[in-house]
Each structure stands twice: as structure tokens, then as C-alpha cells.
Amino acid sequence: MAYSPRYSLEGRIACVTGGGKGIGRAIAERFAKEGAHVCIMDRDSLVIEEAVTAIQSQGGAASGHHLDVKDQKKVEEVFQAVEERYGRVSILVNNAGITRDQLLFRMSQEEWASVIGVHLNGAFHCTQAAQKQMVKIGYGRIITISSVSALGNKGQVNYATAKAGLQGFVKSVALELGPFGITSNAVAPGFIESDMTKATARRLGKPFADFVEEKTKVIPVGRSGKPEDVAGAALFFAGEESSFISGQVLYVAGGPKA
Numbered sequence: 001m002a003y004s005p006r007y008s009l010e011g012r013i014a015c016v017t018g019g020g021k022g023i024g025r026a027i028a029e030r031f032a033k034e035g036a037h038v039c040i041m042d043r044d045s046l047v048i049e050e051a052v053t054a055i056q057s058q059g060g061a062a063s064g065h066h067l068d069v070k071d072q073k074k075v076e077e078v079f080q081a082v083e084e085r086y087g088r089v090s091i092l093v094n095n096a097g098i099t100r101d102q103l104l105f106r107m108s109q110e111e112w113a114s115v116i117g118v119h120l121n122g123a124f125h126c127t128q129a130a131q132k133q134m135v136k137i138g139y140g141r142i143i144t145i146s147s148v149s150a151l152g153n154k155g156q157v158n159y160a161t162a163k164a165g166l167q168g169f170v171k172s173v174a175l176e177l178g179p180f181g182i183t184s185n186a187v188a189p190g191f192i193e194s195d196m197t198k199a200t201a202r203r204l205g206k207p208f209a210d211f212v213e214e215k216t217k218v219i220p221v222g223r224s225g226k227p228e229d230v231a232g233a234a235l236f237f238a239g240e241e242s243s244f245i246s247g248q249v250l251y252v253a254g255g256p257k258a
């Protein structure tokens with residue numbers, strides 16, 4: 001019997017925002033290993049180049065696209081350029097994200113608006129641009145990275161609001177685009193080791209190793225999350241076999257979250 005890889009993304013064009021680093025890069029590397037051409041979309045040329053080179057040196061297909069997801073016009077241009085150069089996008093991962101943690105009473109308008117802008121406006125811009133191409137081919141997989149912070153987190157009213165908002169976004173997109181063969185799901189990670197959590201440790205004045213140890217104490221599986229853990233979940237939603245699963249939120253947190 002012929003071997004058919006369960007999660008093959010052969011021939012697919014996959015766009016990963018914030019794909020130059022951390023979780024986005026792990027997702028991009030994993031998708032490329034499964035045969036997709038991965039478009040790394042990020043705002044720092046250096047990290048884009050590093051990610052593209054790493055994928056290509058492992059035999060994968062990747063291209064770099066300088067993009068700030070807040071800029072709707074640029075998003076439209078970049079997605080159009082991808083379609084013209086590589087073909088229609090069938091997988092989108094809304095992963096680009098930032099934190100600007102602060103207690104509510106001290107939070108500035110800029111701290112609030114920048115987090116809402118990157119996560120919510122960014123996902124709106126990229127999903128709107130990508131779905132045009134997905135509708136044309138009658139197939140699509142949209143994966144949006146939420147967070148356990150959607151359930152509420154002290155010092156993160158901006159981020160928690162954005163990540164909870166994304167869950168509503170994902171479900172609404174699932175309802176609208178289901179008839180076109182497009183699924184929309186969220187992956188909501190818990191504590192994952194990345195530059196984002198390293199920056200949090202620095203801000204709290206804690207060595208990263210101590211911060212990881214502290215976080216690990218309350219994780220049922222007894223270890224911290226790695227970007228590859230999120231990549232595995234994203235791959236599940238990206239594959240053809242998940243076609244009957246849409247509008248869902250999968251917590252990837254080493255234990256149950258509601």
C-alpha cells in the first residue's frame with residue numbers, strides 16, 4: 001500500500017506572520033518539513049533572512065517578506081505579490097504578536113493600542129487578504145495564535161483582551177468561510193520559551209532559568225512549553241485531515257484550560 005503522509009502540506013503556500021522568531025519560526029520550519037512553501041512575514045529583515053536560510057539549508061522552500069501586519073495597504077501588497085510569485089495562499093498563521101504588560105491603572109494609551117493593533121488589526125488585515133485567494137481555490141486553513149491569557153491575566157488587560165478577541169474572530173471567520181472549504185481555528189499556548197517570555201523575565205528582574213522553573217511548577221506535565229509544541233498543534237489544523245474541525249480553540253499549555 002502506498003504511504004500517504006498524514007500531515008503532508010506538499011504544494012501548499014503557507015504564510016506565517018511573525019515567522020522570523022520563536023513560535024512563528026518553529027511553525028514555519030515544521031510546515032516546510034511537511035512540504036509547504038513557507039512565506040516568512042516579519043518586520044525585521046535580519047530574522048527573516050535567518051529563518052529563510054535555515055529552512056532552505058534543511059531542504060525546505062521558503063521566502064522572506066518584510067511586513068508590519070498593522071499596515072493594511074502593505075499587507076494587501078505583500079499577499080498579492082505572494083500570489084503572483086508563488087501561487088495562491090492556502091494556509092495562514094496569524095502569529096505576529098507583542099506584549100506591553102502593565103497594570104491597568106498605569107497602562108498608557110500607547111501600551112493599550114499597540115497590543116490591540118498588532119494582534120487584532122493584524123489578524124484582520126492578513127485574514128482578509130489571505131481569504132481572497134483561499135476562496136478562489138475553495139480551500140484554506142487559517143490558524144490564529146491566541147493565548148491562555150485570553151482567560152485573564154494580571155498586568156495584561158491589553159494582551160488578554162486581544163487574545164480573547166481573537167477567539168471571537170476565529171469563530172466568526174469559521175462561520176463565514178466554512179462554505180468555501182476554509183477552516184479557522186485558534187491555538188492558545190501557555191508558557192512557551194521564546195524571546196517574548198525572555199523579555200518578560202528581564203522586565204521582572206528574574207534570570208530566565210528561575211522564571212522557567214517558577215512557571216514549570218504549576219504546569220501539570222512538569223515542563224515548560226517549547227515553540228515546537230505549538231508547531232505540532234498548528235500542523236494538526238493545517239492539514240487536510242482536519243477539514244471537519246473549525247472554530248475551535250486548542251489550548252497547548254501542558255494541562256487543562258477552559
Ligand code: NAP
Pocket residue numbers: 017018019020021022023024041042043044047067068069070094095096097098118122145146147148188189190191192193194195196197
Ligand atoms: P516572539 O519570539 O517575540 O516572536 C514574535 C514575532 O512576531 C517577532 O519576530 C516579532 O518581531 C513579530 N512581530 C511583532 N509585531 C509584528 C508586526 N506588527 N508585524 C509583523 N511581525 C511582528 O514571540 P513568541 O513567543 O514566538 O510569540 C508568538 C505568538 O504566540 C504571539 O502571538 C504571542 O502572543 C503568542 N503566545 C506566546 C506565548 C509564549 O509564552 N511565548 C504564549 C501564548 C501566546 P519583533 O521581535 O520585531 O517584535
